[in-house]
Amino acid sequence: MTTEQARPAPDDRRWKALGVCLTAGFISLLDTSIVNVALPSMEHGLGASEAAQSWVVSGYALTFGLALVPAGRLGDMRGRRQAFLFGLALFTLASAACGLAPGASWLVLFRLLQGTAAGLVAPQTSGLIQQMFQGSERAKAFGLLGSVIGVSTAVGPLAGGLLINAVGTDHGWRWVFFVNLPIGVATFAAGLRLLPRFPASAGRREEFDLFGVLLLGSGVLAVMLPLVQEQQWHGRAKWALLPVAALLLGAFWAWERRQGRRGRAPLVDLALFSLRSFTLGALVSLTYFAGFTTVFFVFTLYLQNTVGYSALAAGVTVLPFAAASAVGAALGGRLVVRYGRKLVVIGLGGVALGLLGVVAAVQVVPGDGVGWATALPMLVGGIGSGLAVSPNTTLTLTRVPVKRAGAAGGVLQTGQRVGSAAGIAVVGAVYFAHLADGRSTTAIQLGLLTAVGFILVAMVLAVADMRERQAHPQPERAVEPVRRGSGDGGAEEKVGQSG
Template sequence: MSQTSPSESSSLADDPRRWIVLGVLLLAGFMNLIDVTIVNVAIPSLTRDFSATSAEIEWVVAAYILSFALGLLPFGRLGDVVGRKRMFLLGISGFTLGSALCGIAPSIEFLIAARIVQGVSGAMMMPQVLALVQVTFTREERGFAFSLFGVTAGMAAVTGPLAGGTLIAADIYGLVWRPIFLVNIPIGLFALFMGWRLIPATRRGAYQPIDFGGVLLAALTVLFVVFPLVEGRELGWPLWCFAMMIAALPLAAGFVRWERRRERLNKTQLLPVSLLTNRHFLLGLTMTAALFAGIPGFFFVIAIFLQVGFDFTPLQSGLTTVPFSVGVFLASLVSGRFGSSYAKERLVAGPLVLAAGMASLLFVVSTVGDGFDHWAFTAPLILAGLGMGTTVAPLFATILTVVEDRDAGSGSGALQTFQQIGGALGVALLGQIFFSSLGDATTADAYRSSFRAALFLQIALFLVLACLASRLPARAGEAKRAAE
């Protein structure tokens, strides 16, 4: 079942085109990441154009998140078997098609269906992105390569609202919100062409039966966690939301037992048991969920705080958060130069800097009046961005250290699944704290108080992340031995 032999991996690592390939992978990843946030800006326009209900609008966002999260693990594994380049090209083709369908959607139902196409295609594409980095670059180069993914993630978080606000305000040819999807078409076609020309083909693995039982159990587990997190707050957290999340525990246990059974029978596993039982890998997944519980939830809350509480336009709100990306960019460039050195130290320091950035933002929010200059947020957001940029590269590289090349797609799919679960959990928790504190109040002081309450949870999350990082092995060699 091995797909990439040691010699093949070495030839890929020696290919001079690998840095151009990385640019193509980053472009595809950026296109997917930005699509998660850019839609939020268009919600008022979508509501008006389609006379949509709040539930229908919610599903424009939820359909993408759910289909994306459900597909990451199975499509990651499928890339290990049928070829990562092939799966990446299929994914980016489908994502571009889905974007075109979104842009021409004649009804809200059609738009929701097109968002599912985008989500499934993104799930085909994204695990291959990290897996191709894993097998294309040497261990010494991966630190810098993953640092650029940190830059991409940070830029996408703030560029989505910024680009969405700009495109909607421009009202190109009277299309209002449609260009936020249509802009993906030329980008997707370019990435498809460059990927087809430049990404080296990896050999297909020997045929193995698909682990349909594992796919079903994994999908149900993710569904039972993500669906209530996405829907719960809007529905007032009915009992069935908590029942689903509790039911996810026996489903997860059943998945592990199923994979162990297939290992004993020498059959293909959706997620290799060697990873399921590796403490280092599981701790890394928990850290990923903790980190991404903080970041998407933060941008969700700060957008409401600025746009609703202080009447910022989407464009002004996006510009206010740009310093975060600046911090991510600067820290990622520095962090990448360390390669795999001092990974544990950076994984402890990064969340502490993030917590310090949120604490300084908490102080600033406590001192602003009913009207404030967006420049007041600059220093805290740069500091938080520095923490994020310091954390992402060593986190991804450290987690994937214990993943063999033949399982790179499966490992990457698991990592990104936990990233999505963390993001959904963070938005749900921070949103609940923010809106519970806000209640029916509409004053600037009420919004300040609610934002401060959310920031306290942010600080706690990043402090927990630093504590988890302190439990990691000090060196990559120790992590490798833990996998054996």
């Protein structure tokens, strides 16, 4: 047992420390969706072009996704507390810079920096949970994290709408960023006092795999660029980046294997993928986020541009999903130990059922009444989302060795960001193609059905993992590459946790 596993924080402090982590996670994930309803305000108050508005949204997602894995590895090596606090401070400063931006180009630049800072914070949260909690308490902590993930994404349009409604169109977009300042400062101060000082690693100080960072970053960039810019880059030439991405990611895989054979610490320990629970859980997360996050993208656009809702009214319409998601995630955190992957399957089924209900409601009650008509389906979908995200995160990370928790969390959340970008590209393409034909109701229905398709793929993967667990109920063990020259003269051959 390593030193970092043997020294949990005192009970009262670790739950408070979890609150610090979840608050930072909330504001960083909130910023993925809160700006969507602020784009007209940016155009009106700042004169931001369509291209600049696109980069305000997609640039954040891009740098967020690029930073996750190297940031997780950095936290594993140098200490998650330090990495968390640095990322939070940078995020707060970047938020202030975004709000004070004198022009659209400066806003895009600061938004890229803000996304990088968010990517630095996110994997430290899952890593700290791995360190501070075990067993059923860990499941409960991940349940609360699942609540934050679901609620922050869903409540973004409402929060943005409230701010713009209160401040006005000219400067409302600035307060979308300024709202992070008091929260960020207070959370940083609490983090200094409450976050535990775990040792970064036991034994020899490992090197940081810079070439691996370059290969992985280039590969993820080549995947995400054509996805996040699908609407802005016309023509098919952009898709030529995908085979380039495959080559770069293949080279990254080969390089990481070489690092393992030579006894050097890789950026991503490929032994993680020998854990079936981690591999299938990461795929479930990727495909679910491809469907889940796109719902708010196309539905809020439909409500504002077609039905004529204000930004605030559009945000209120998706509030039932956000509230129910919080309840479902808290419930899922308590039930996951008993029901396992079956709970994820039930949750995904609830999301699919809720979205099909939204599709039907749009057809039956078009016009101004659509917000009321979709409230119940949104409620059902939100409960399902909470039951899916929270338990899936727990089951995916619970058997990951604690010393690799940051990198594993980075891989999991990179999949979420790539899935979100891919889903928005695909669902957005379906929605805008039919919207151009003047069929707005058909456009939103087909867009939502496409999102349901992604969620059903996630359900198939979850069912496959559930059946495999039933056939082989014994806990898995992850086999790690041999590390030569460790500080204690020994070599680590196998690391496993039963969770």
